[in-house]
Amino acid sequence: MTDRTETDEILDGYLTADFDPLQAFVFDDDTDADDEAPSVLAEGPFNMPNPEAAPQFQRDLVAFDNGETAEERIDALFAQMPTFHKMLFTIMGTCASPLPTADLEEVIAEMKRHHHSVYEPLTLCNLLERAGAIAQTDENGTPLAEVEQEPLRVEVEGVEYWRVAPAPEVFWSLTEAGAAKLDSYRPMEMIAALYEAEPQYGAIFTTCLELCARDGGASLREIGDVVDDEPVLQNPKRYAMYFIDKLEHAGAVEWTGQWSATEHGRAYLHADNEN
């Protein structure tokens, strides 16, 4: 038998029946229930999925046109197309008075020049139409959905035929639900909210906006050269893109090959300068 060393004795202390190697990982059962995010796994020994606790975003992924009312469908469509808000609002605004299909396609094609997407212009119109934000109408704004044309019954050399009826000219018009959604879009308030949410960056937002308001706009590098070294951006470290992203979502700037101020961005700057 060999002599026991000091190390052996220490190990003996650990290798007892009471030793629990996972002790350090035991969760604290006394945590406040309010602090816990709901789990999709139900309580119980089998951890079966709990459908009640499914994250909300998964429910939003269902087709937007399942919504019962136009308001629900429009809200769901906007929630599912976060990068298309400006385009969708612009389409809706353009349709405030009845607009022929070809003209509307031109407006959207112009917007799509700097917004690369797989959606064809009429696909975007179709999405808004299904949501109930815009509708196909005649030139007076009367909805065409209520019109169902019968084919023409013609006689050629004594034989009767169905002939495709000529299509009416289709205009696109904003619906009441669409107008309500459009009214809720207030970029000036959204821009002001940016300043209120992070007042310490007010001067940075203004500088970015001014650079974008120059003729031809500004590149991200140009904006970064001006603001990235500002003391207020050092801790926590922020870069120009942080501010441009927020300004874009608020409708103050847009990408036109460079970052350019929108009419709302310019109006905000103008109002800010006057104050």
Add this chain to the structure above:
Amino acid sequence: MTIATRKDDAAETTENAALGTDTNDEGVMTAEDLAALCESRGETYSFLARLFREEVDEALLAQLNDTDYPVSSGNGLMDEGYYQIAKYLSNAWVDPLMKLSVDYTRAFLGSGIDTYSAAYPFESVYTSEKRLLMSDARDEVLAIYRSCGLEKSESWTVGEDHVAVELEFMGVLAHRAAKALRAGDEERAFSLINTQRNFMDDHLASWVPVFLSDTRRFADTTFYQGVANVTEGFLEEDAALLADLVAA
């Protein structure tokens, strides 16, 4: 373009036609009349084959819009189908190509992973136990095409038992029969009509009606519902016509 009404022609043919009959002043169908009928059948087969082959494109849509569809063709299914097509086109004002493409995809391509998510336009699917592509039916029709001196074009990348190919094959034989009749080669014309009859009985009639029933189930637009009705009605009429021609 006007789609020929087939009621009168077909009735006359089934009552009087006999290959090789000469002109008859009492209105009996002549070889030329029969050739014209075969040509008309060939056109209809080609037209239907095009509708199933791929989505409607701009040229085809323009053609469809310019076509007059018979009100009373002598077959209830065809009448209903023609009306459905004309009505759909009369109300398709905005982006009809996209809507028809979507419906074509929904009806014939499907998006599921099982074999029951669409009306798959292949004979193999409808005649094999496990609904598999490229089964015996494909080998059989390929052998028939080859025996008629036909080979698939290089641009065709799916099975040769696709409904469009089978319909196109019937169209090719109908045109050949018309040509043979005009050239006075009645034996060849009879042989071609006999081949069409056999192909109709052994292949088209054995699965296309079920496939068209599925098409009605999966297609959302009345356009493809109408295409299914016209196709089924036309095949009914043509099967009867071929049987009468061969029996005559």
